[in-house]
Amino acid sequence: MYFALLSVLVCLSTCHSLVKKDENQDHCGLLRQCLEASTVSVELGKTGFHREVITTVELRPDVLGGIRVLLLYRWPSGVYVDPYELASLSSQRDWQVLLESSVDLELPAHKTSGFLTYVYPSYIEPIPGFLKVTIPVHGRYHEPSFSGKTFTSVSIEPPELLLRSEKCTQLNRLDLHNILDAPCTVSNSSTCSWVKIHHQQELSLQFPVGDGSAVAPVCGGTILVTMICCVALSKHMWKHQIV
Known part of the structure; x- marks a missing residue:
């Protein structure tokens, strides 16, 4: 009797493992299909130093059950995003953003480095077929040019589309070169x-730069005007006995 009961338990355990394995393979297969069918396109809005990077993600809705979406932006040193502006717009957007590090809004381009932002679209299951994210970006000031150029180019890469399925635990069945560890949620409490x-696809922004050849005359003229004003002001104060 004990032997029969043990045999039944072993059989049930084996069946459960096989079912679980099949489910895992199914979810990994759905994740692979979603990867192959998804596209990302980027365009620019507005002009000047204050622009918008508009990202449209097209997803395959029939395989998106239980799949999470994350957009990873790798910003160059020539632009920045304003965390205070993003916070003020939080009620007007359907996504959440996590900055990799603090952003100094005052530094010029040649004194700072690029940074990462993680964007988590907000939605209720199932995921819609299209997701749209509009991020305001701002150009930094660049070093003056000594070659006569009046504009400089800043290249912006499209975001990396990251997908995750909690039910696909065997990611080694996918291409390992495409596996990336990133925060699970915007709270940044753990990585997945x-x-x-x-x-x-790559976009290019054009920002004006100063004329480096004009540095010497501008500085010299500024110093000369300052000295003339100081002399004139001193003579006026001496003449009218202003202390």
Whole structure:
């Protein structure tokens, strides 16, 4: 009797493992299909130093059950995002953002480095077929040019689309070169393994730069005008006995 009961338990355990394995393979297969069918496109809005990077993600809605979406932006040193502006716009957008580090809004481009932002779209299951994210970005001031150029180019890469399924635990069945560890949620309390898609589209922004050849005459003229004003002011104060 005990032997029969043990055999039943072993059989049930084996069946449960097989079912769980099949479910895991199914969810990993759905994740792979979603990766192959998803696209990311980026365009620019507005002009001047204050622009918008508009990202549209097209997803395959019929395979998106239980799949999470994350956009990873790798910003160059020539631009920045204003965390205070993002906070003020929080009620007007349907996504949350996590900055990798603090952003100094005053530094010029040649004295700072690039940074990362993680954008988590907010939605209620199932995921819609299209997700749209509009991020305001601002150009930094650049070093003056000594070659006569009046504008400089800043290249912006499209975001990496990261997908994750909590029910797909065997990511080694996918391409390991596309596995990336990133925060699970915007709270940044833990990291998870995500599968990424990197798109080759690239955008270029043009920002004006100063004329480096004018540095000497501008500085010399400024000093000369300052000295003349100081002399004139001193003579006026001496003449009228202003103390």
